[in-house]
Amino acid sequence: MLGVHDVSVAFGATTVLRSVNLTVADGETVAVLGPSGSGKSTLLRAIAGLVPVASGSVTWDGDDLAAIPTHLRDFGLMFQGYALFPHRDVAGNVGFGLEMAGASDGEVSKRVATALEWVGLSGFEERPVAELSGGEKQRVALARTLAPEPRLVMLDEPLGALDRALRERLVIDTRRVLRAREVTALIVTHDREEAAALSDRMALMRDGTIVQSGTLDELLAQPADEWVRDFLD
Amino acid sequence: MRSVRWGRLAVAAVPALFIGYFFLYPLTRILLLGLSEMSFGADSVEARLVRVGWFTLWQAAVSTLLTLVLAAPMTWAVSQFEFRGRRLATALVTVPFVLPTVVVGSAFVALGWSESVGAILAAHVFFNVAVVVRTVGTLWSRLDPDLHDAGRVLGASEWKVFRTITLPLLRPAIAAAASIVFLFTFTSFGVVLILGGFRYATLEVEIYRQAVTLFDIPLAATLAIIQLVGVTGALYAYTRYQERHASTWALRSDAARQQPVGPNRILVVLSVMFTLLMISIPIAVLVARSLRPGAYAGLFEDDRVVGVPISSAGNSLLFAVIASLIAVLIGVMAAAVITERGGRLSRWFDLTLMLPLGTSAVTIGFGFIVALDWPVDLRASFWLVPIAHALVAVPFVVRTTVPTLRSIPGETREAARVLGASPWRVWREIDLPIMSRAALVGAAFAFVVSLGEFGATAFVARPNTATMPVMIYRLLSRPGSGSLAMAMALSVVLLGLTALVVLWIDRLQFGEIGAF
Numbered sequence: 128m129l130g131v132h133d134v135s136v137a138f139g140a141t142t143v144l145r146s147v148n149l150t151v152a153d154g155e156t157v158a159v160l161g162p163s164g165s166g167k168s169t170l171l172r173a174i175a176g177l178v179p180v181a182s183g184s185v186t187w188d189g190d191d192l193a194a195i196p197t198h199l200r201d202f203g204l205m206f207q208g209y210a211l212f213p214h215r216d217v218a219g220n221v222g223f224g225l226e227m228a229g230a231s232d233g234e235v236s237k238r239v240a241t242a243l244e245w246v247g248l249s250g251f252e253e254r255p256v257a258e259l260s261g262g263e264k265q266r267v268a269l270a271r272t273l274a275p276e277p278r279l280v281m282l283d284e285p286l287g288a289l290d291r292a293l294r295e296r297l298v299i300d301t302r303r304v305l306r307a308r309e310v311t312a313l314i315v316t317h318d319r320e321e322a323a324a325l326s327d328r329m330a331l332m333r334d335g336t337i338v339q340s341g342t343l344d345e346l347l348a349q350p351a352d353e354w355v356r357d358f359l360d
Numbered sequence: 361m362r363s364v365r366w367g368r369l370a371v372a373a374v375p376a377l378f379i380g381y382f383f384l385y386p387l388t389r390i391l392l393l394g395l396s397e398m399s400f401g402a403d404s405v406e407a408r409l410v411r412v413g414w415f416t417l418w419q420a421a422v423s424t425l426l427t428l429v430l431a432a433p434m435t436w437a438v439s440q441f442e443f444r445g446r447r448l449a450t451a452l453v454t455v456p457f458v459l460p461t462v463v464v465g466s467a468f469v470a471l472g473w474s475e476s477v478g479a480i481l482a483a484h485v486f487f488n489v490a491v492v493v494r495t496v497g498t499l500w501s502r503l504d505p506d507l508h509d510a511g512r513v514l515g516a517s518e519w520k521v522f523r524t525i526t527l528p529l530l531r532p533a534i535a536a537a538a539s540i541v542f543l544f545t546f547t548s549f550g551v552v553l554i555l556g557g558f559r560y561a562t563l564e565v566e567i568y569r570q571a572v573t574l575f576d577i578p579l580a581a582t583l584a585i586i587q588l589v590g591v592t593g594a595l596y597a598y599t600r601y602q603e604r605h606a607s608t609w610a611l612r613s614d615a616a617r618q619q620p621v622g623p624n625r626i627l628v629v630l631s632v633m634f635t636l637l638m639i640s641i642p643i644a645v646l647v648a649r650s651l652r653p654g655a656y657a658g659l660f661e662d663d664r665v666v667g668v669p670i671s672s673a674g675n676s677l678l679f680a681v682i683a684s685l686i687a688v689l690i691g692v693m694a695a696a697v698i699t700e701r702g703g704r705l706s707r708w709f710d711l712t713l714m715l716p717l718g719t720s721a722v723t724i725g726f727g728f729i730v731a732l733d734w735p736v737d738l739r740a741s742f743w744l745v746p747i748a749h750a751l752v753a754v755p756f757v758v759r760t761t762v763p764t765l766r767s768i769p770g771e772t773r774e775a776a777r778v779l780g781a782s783p784w785r786v787w788r789e790i791d792l793p794i795m796s797r798a799a800l801v802g803a804a805f806a807f808v809v810s811l812g813e814f815g816a817t818a819f820v821a822r823p824n825t826a827t828m829p830v831m832i833y834r835l836l837s838r839p840g841s842g843s844l845a846m847a848m849a850l851s852v853v854l855l856g857l858t859a860l861v862v863l864w865i866d867r868l869q870f871g872e873i874g875a876f
Contacts, residue, residue, distance in 0.1 A: 271510075
């Protein structure tokens with residue numbers, strides 16, 4: 128179980144996150160929903176250990192992760208722009224995490240094939256990533272994040288860069304993949320429908336802090352303030 | 361329309377004749393001479409040639425490798441992080457690159473490192489750090505930082521990310537920088553002549569020695585051919601990597617620098633300090649050693665052998681003015697031809713005009729001595745020095761003006777045409793005003809190049825028209841601590857003049873000094 132306790136993050140003089148509290152139970156999918164610039168991406172980076180936490184703590188099953196560097200946290204993060212490695216083909220991207228974990232070549236290619244199957248891209252192993260379409264890039268990025276089977280999967284605007292028609296299709300695919308693996312997931316998005324479709328529970332974020340959390344029905348029934356009601360409307 | 365065509369032809373003919381007569385023709389004469397009399401003679405000569413060739417090659421390779429390694433921390437710091445003084449630090453690193461080779465040689469003599477391989481390698485690193493910082497740093501600053509972060513999240517340590525992601529993505533820029541540094545160090549003349557003593561000579565130095573000291577012109581020609589082969593190889597590698605460089609995708613259009621946090625703060629400070637120390641120590645020592653009593657006063661006294669040393673400053677300035685004028689005239693005409701839409705000459709011109717930049721300066725000077733006795737004997741002419749300088753400087757003028765000319769939309773010219781301007785008036789009213797600033801920057805570059813030029817000047821300068829670099833070399837090669845201090849003093853004067861012009865270029869707000 129992921130725990131975020133009173134976490135604050137500052138870049139120089141500007142505070143980006145202020146006393147954020149959040150938990151994600153095992154097997155649960157939580158969406159952090161908020162307008163752009165509210166600090167959602169920074170929250171994921173802080174959990175991953177990519178940005179230093181000014182105060183508060185990030186825990187897994189109660190253990191503080193402060194001393195654990197990013198690459199040893201066993202978390203997955205899918206980047207908004209996908210961040211596919213341009214010098215590696217699809218298999219080289221999807222298999223990267225497995226290679227880093229020291230899996231044998233045979234093991235890597237077997238699990239790459241499985242991960243590509245999950246996202247419906249079987250046989251794409253040797254494609255150069257530069258030649259993929261936007262939707263294919265999204266799926267490769269998802270497969271790369273899922274392939275090492277991290278204990279927590281974080282998705283930063285997983286469908287943000289795609290056009291509307293593609294989003295509607297991929298939102299269903301993405302949910303199916305996440306549910307089938309029973310992963311513990313934290314999703315960040317500015318899109319209410321996307322948050323509702325992908326998650327069990329949502330947390331609303333504004334100006335670097337969580338305003339309210341609960342299921343969509345709960346939030347709609349009892350919005351904490353005007354802003355929450357307007358934002359969900 | 362006929363007069364227009366003749367006008368265009370004239371504009372193309374002037375730079376073509378200039379390059380043809382002062383560059384291609386002498387090069388051909390060297391080739392013919394070297395190939396027809398390619399006899400290595402005695403075994404001892406042959407052994408020396410092999411030794412010189414081998415030394416040229418390995419010192420260039422080691423210099424390149426050392427430069428890459430020692431420039432790495434600075435490249436990382438200024439490309440990845442935003443910090444106070446970053447721009448200043450980057451500008452300071454560029455200073456050695458624009459320094460005359462003779463000044464750099466003197467600086468290392470001042471350090472007491474002469475006649476050693478170590479001094480040569482150190483001077484080469486000093487010179488070329490900027491090439492790596494700028495070439496590799498530009499690409500590195502534009503790599504998407506998410507690629508690094510993605511690697512980290514997927515379980516790669518910092519070192520693994522560097523090896524498996526950053527390094528492969530930077531490879532084209534590293535290769536391009538390496539081939540440029542290799543080219544510069546392979547053709548290194550002034551530094552090696554001053555710091556190598558009699559034991560260490562590159563092909564460039566050996567060509568000079570054979571031709572000027574030992575009068576073995578055919579042997580020098582043979583050496584020049586070997587040299588050309590090496591240069592062509594390095595240039596070929598460079599252009600190939602340049603092309604691949606351009607095809608790298610997944611780059612951001614803007615640099616993505618972040619404030620350094622945690623241990624990176626200390627590492628950035630250390631990297632910058634290390635590099636700035638590395639480049640400022642030789643200059644500081646040079647200045648300190650020049651402050652010996654009487655050194656500067658001595659520059660104004662008549663010497664039986666070298667004359668009044670400071671008079672070389674007058675010669676240098678006069679030559680620099682003439683060379684800049686010639687370079688701007690030729691360069692602007694060439695740029696007009698290169699940028700003319702659909703012009704068949706365009707590409708050919710572009711390539712040919714770049715050649716003098718790649719060819720060694722010594723080969724250019726040597727070519728003048730070998731070839732310019734026809735149709736009239738120009739070899740003792742006053743004009744040889746400024747023409748040689750202009751030849752080396754033309755590429756700089758072309759490189760600064762062509763992009764500006766290309767940036768003028770075709771419609772601007774068409775609008776002027778429709779409004780009744782003749783082709784000449786279009787050029788006069790549109791092209792000329794727009795590119796005049798670029799041409800001015802090109803002229804300033806030409807001025808700096810002329811001030812510092814040594815390789816070609818060493819061949820063609822007459823005793824009474826010595827330039828500052830030639831005078832510094834003469835003072836350095838004389839025994840006695842008095843002339844050594846005077847050499848340092850004159851080096852400081854040349855350093856100051858160069859710095860003034862470079863600062864002025866910077867004031868023109870044209871930024872990027874030494875962008876390749």
